[in-house]
Amino acid sequence: MTEARIIVAGFGGQGILMIGKLLAHAGMMEGKQVTWLPSYGPEMRGGTANCNVIISDDLIGAPIVSEATCVIAMNLPSLDRFESSVQAGGWLLLNSSLIPRSPARHDVQTLAIPVNELAQQQGSQRVANVVMLGVYLAVSQAVQKASLIAAIEDVLGPGKRHLLEINLRALDAGIAFATKVQV
Amino acid sequence: MARKLMKGNEAIAAAAINAGCRHFFGYPITPQNEIPEYMSRELPKVGGVYLQAESEVAAINMVYGAAGAGARVLTSSSSPGISLMQEGISYIAGAELPCVLVNIMRAGPGLGGVQPAQADYFQATRGGGHGDYHVVVLAPANLQEAADLTQLAFDLADKYRNPVMVLADGMIGQLMEPVELSPYHPAAGLPPKDWATTGTAQSGGRRRIINSLYLYPDQLEQHIRAIFAKYAEIERTEVRYELHQCDDAEVVIVAYGTTSRIARSAIEKCRRLGLRVGLLRPITLYPFPFAAFPPVIERAKMFLVVEMSMGQMLDDVKIAVAGRKPISFYGRTGGIVPTPEEVVKQVQALLGGPGA
Numbered sequence: 076m077t078e079a080r081i082i083v084a085g086f087g088g089q090g091i092l093m094i095g096k097l098l099a100h101a102g103m104m105e106g107k108q109v110t111w112l113p114s115y116g117p118e119m120r121g122g123t124a125n126c127n128v129i130i131s132d133d134l135i136g137a138p139i140v141s142e143a144t145c146v147i148a149m150n151l152p153s154l155d156r157f158e159s160s161v162q163a164g165g166w167l168l169l170n171s172s173l174i175p176r177s178p179a180r181h182d183v184q185t186l187a188i189p190v191n192e193l194a195q196q197q198g199s200q201r202v203a204n205v206v207m208l209g210v211y212l213a214v215s216q217a218v219q220k221a222s223l224i225a226a227i228e229d230v231l232g233p234g235k236r237h238l239l240e241i242n243l244r245a246l247d248a249g250i251a252f253a254t255k256v257q258v
Numbered sequence: 259m260a261r262k263l264m265k266g267n268e269a270i271a272a273a274a275i276n277a278g279c280r281h282f283f284g285y286p287i288t289p290q291n292e293i294p295e296y297m298s299r300e301l302p303k304v305g306g307v308y309l310q311a312e313s314e315v316a317a318i319n320m321v322y323g324a325a326g327a328g329a330r331v332l333t334s335s336s337s338p339g340i341s342l343m344q345e346g347i348s349y350i351a352g353a354e355l356p357c358v359l360v361n362i363m364r365a366g367p368g369l370g371g372v373q374p375a376q377a378d379y380f381q382a383t384r385g386g387g388h389g390d391y392h393v394v395v396l397a398p399a400n401l402q403e404a405a406d407l408t409q410l411a412f413d414l415a416d417k418y419r420n421p422v423m424v425l426a427d428g429m430i431g432q433l434m435e436p437v438e439l440s441p442y443h444p445a446a447g448l449p450p451k452d453w454a455t456t457g458t459a460q461s462g463g464r465r466r467i468i469n470s471l472y473l474y475p476d477q478l479e480q481h482i483r484a485i486f487a488k489y490a491e492i493e494r495t496e497v498r499y500e501l502h503q504c505d506d507a508e509v510v511i512v513a514y515g516t517t518s519r520i521a522r523s524a525i526e527k528c529r530r531l532g533l534r535v536g537l538l539r540p541i542t543l544y545p546f547p548f549a550a551f552p553p554v555i556e557r558a559k560m561f562l563v564v565e566m567s568m569g570q571m572l573d574d575v576k577i578a579v580a581g582r583k584p585i586s587f588y589g590r591t592g593g594i595v596p597t598p599e600e601v602v603k604q605v606q607a608l609l610g611g612p613g614a
Contacts, residue, residue, distance in 0.1 A: 096434070100263050103436045111263070111434035115289055116372040136523030138433055141597050 077132055079217035080140045082157050084125035085149025085170070090204030093230070094147065095126035097208060100226035101218040102130035110138035123152060130217050145215060147207055148174065149190075166214055168207065186210065186256060193248050202245035209249020214257070220250070261436035266401050267292035267334075269437045270360055270424060271300070273405035274332045276442045277412040279358070280306035281331040283320035285313055285339060288372040289428035290362035293334040314339045318346030325355035326468045328454030330412055334360035336428075337378050338369055340386075347421055348387030352470030354453075354485065356415035358408070359393065359423040362431040365593040373593025374428035374516060379570035382425050383544040390482050392489055394422040394496065395543040397514045401435040407541075413445040414496065418488050419453075425543060427566065429516045429595060492545055499547035500539040501554070503529070507536030509605050510558040512575050514540045516595065517564045524601035535605055543571070551578040560608060561585045564601055566594070 081098065085091045095111050102109040112127045127140040145166040148154040150173045161167050163182045172191035188210050194203035205227070212223060227242050264272065271293045274282075282297040294310065301308040307324075311317035317333050324331040335343065340361045350357055361382065365375040382395045394414050398404035404426060411422040455466050472478035503525060504510055513521040518539040528535040538554055540547050560583055563572045569587050579585055588604045590596045 096263070099434060103261060103263055109263070109434075109436065112429065113432055115428070115432050134522075135519075136526065137520040137598050138429070139595060139597070141599065 079128075079130045079145070079215060080143050081128045081130075081145045081147065081211070081217075082125060082140050082143045082160055083128065083147045083149075084123070084153030084157050086122050086152075087124045089124070089149045090201070091124040091149060092126050094204050094208050094211075095128040097223060097226045097230060098128050098130065098211075098218060100229060101222035104222045104225055105218060107132060108135050110135050112138045125153065125157070145211060147211060149204070149207065150174065151176070154178065166211075168210055168214070170203070170207065172203075184214075186214065186253065188249070188252055190249070193252060194245055197244045197248055198241050202241055205242050205245035206249040206252075209246040209251075210253040211249075212246070213250045213253035220246075261438045263434050264401060264437045265292050266404050266426065266430040266433050266435075267362065268296050269401045269405045269435075270334070270408045270426075271296035272437075272439060273408040274358065274412070275300055275304060275306070276405075276439050277330065277409040278442070278444070279330045279332045279412065280304065281321075281324040281329045282306070282308050282333065283311050283317040283324070283331070284333045284335060285311050285317050287336045287339045289364060289374075289431050290334050290336050290360065292431070293360060293362075297332075314342035315346065318343035318350075321357050322346055322350050322353070322355065325350060325357040326353070326455050328451040328456060330356075330358075330416075332358045332360065334362065336362050336364045336372075337366050337375070338364075340378065340381070344381075344387035346387075347393065348385070348389050348391060349470050350421050351385075351387075351391035351393065351485070352389060353468050354419040355421075355468065356412075356419050357421050358411045358415055359421055360408075361423060361425050363425065363427040365591065371593040372428065374430075374595055375566045375591060375593055376427055376515060376517065377567040377570065377591060378425070379543065379565070379567060380573075382423055383546070383574070391485065392420075392492075392544050394418070394420060394492060394545070395425050396422065396498075397425050397541060397543050398430060399515050399518045399539065399541075401430070401433065401437050403541075404430060405437050405439060409442055413448065414492075416448045416451075417445065418492060419449075420485075420488065420492075425515070427516050428593075489545075496542060497545050497547045497549060498541035499550045500537075500541060501550065502537040502539065504536035504538060504554050505557070506534050507557070508534045508559040509562055509608055510536045510538055510554055510560075511562045511564055511601070511605075512538045512540070512571070513564040514543060514571065517566055520596055520598050521564055521601060523598035524605070527598055527602050528605050531602075531606075533605055533609055540571070546574045546578070548574075548578045555579060555582050558583060562601075562604060562608065563587045564596065564604075565589045566596070567591055
């Protein structure tokens with residue numbers, strides 16, 4: 076059984092929930108079991124956002140992620156809060172554009188990515204979330220790139236078709252960054 | 259139709275429209291707001307009516323009216339809002355009208371909190387309002403089931419002329435999972451709505467009266483006995499439950515909805531530790547699946563009830579087990595969702611140490 080259990084966290088407006096939705100969408104298109112669970116209520120009202128995504132070959136029980144195979148932290152409070160949720164040997168992906176510190180954990184695989192700068196190089200900071208998605212795709216191979224692209228196309232729809240190109244460039248930038256650092 | 263990634267609230271709303279629901283009355287409350295949001299957007303497109311009432315009390319009485327006119331009608335709310343609706347629900351049950359209610363539970367008592375809970379079990383299964391009555395209660399554990407049970411709810415309501423409640427919680431409401439809505443066909447043999455107040459032109463000039471007032475006790479007793487004859491049939495024919503890995507289980511967990519999913523994850527972890535644990539999951543909470551228990555009682559050493567409450571379904575499990583095996587309880591409340599690891603610890607404690 077393979078199962079990806081991901082926590083994505085940051086503040087509202089960073090496209091946190093969208094990272095999760097795209098992953099769940101891509102997993103569904105591959106015929107896998109998927110769940111996506113957002114934070115709601117008092118947390119959300121404080122300006123932070125996070126979601127839990129599970130992509131599995133088997134029926135999914137609890138949709139809340141406690142032992143994550145990957146935590147994606149898009150800002151410092153998210154690292155503070157979710158660093159402990161990564162399982163040993165799992166991945167911790169940090170947005171180093173906004174996170175000044177290194178993680179305290181040494182039993183996990185860490186990658187610090189300046190996603191805001193990488194996104195800006197592609198034309199807009201608004202695709203920083205998709206850069207991070209590219210990084211996650213490269214390190215995890217939880218879904219296939221083709222399904223993720225199909226998911227992006229689906230979510231953009233005909234109305235936002237013109238945004239497809241910059242999103243694909245951002246995805247590739249993330250993949251390229253992760254591949255370069257890992258080699 | 260292909261699988262579509264939907265929120266639980268959206269899946270329930272889409273399934274209702276798919277089942278022919280054309281009327282929705284409600285009042286906003288977290289964590290179920292995607293239901294009215296979806297209905298307000300989609301119902302007008304199919305010639306339906308969406309109306310945001312001035313309060314839950316108004317909304318349930320609009321439901322009463324639409325149900326009396328024979329419409330397939332839905333309202334949705336969350337715990338405190340459902341409390342406000344209880345008077346109307348009692349009237350609808352008393353007048354023997356079909357309608358579907360959705361309660362996406364949050365933590366109480368009072369305004370409580372907006373996070374998931376299962377503390378409205380008593381209210382849902384015991385009637386909730388005043389008088390001798392029940393609503394049929396369906397408890398989905400995943401989003402496909404939430405959609406399927408919502409469609410079933412409309413059929414059961416029409417079949418028995420009684421309110422049917424879909425009882426879920428904030429986690430099911432906010433969760434996204436793939437859902438497939440198949441073309442809907444009403445259940446075979448649903449009775450014609452020859453009681454609906456649609457004007458005398460359709461009733462051959464005869465008046466039709468919908469009412470829950472019976473001032474003569476002998477008439478009222480007869481009326482209630484007739485309603486309870488329907489409940490007896492519902493208890494005979496509409497019980498739904500799921501057994502998971504109960505065949506060799508020493509500990510059988512009893513849980514519904516969200517907590518049954520957590521139990522399922524816990525069972526997987528327990529099995530890897532060599533602990534024999536199974537799950538009995540009621541899908542209908544009223545009628546409660548008492549009949550599922552006897553064979554399980556024979557084989558199990560003990561039961562563990564897990565709920566997001568201080569112990570409500572626990573009472574029904576006690577009735578079902580009738581003292582023949584020990585029952586333990588593990589509950590979290592106030593909006594806390596238990597983790598599978600917590601449940602595993604409970605099982606380990608019951609069986610005496612890890613991997614006992």
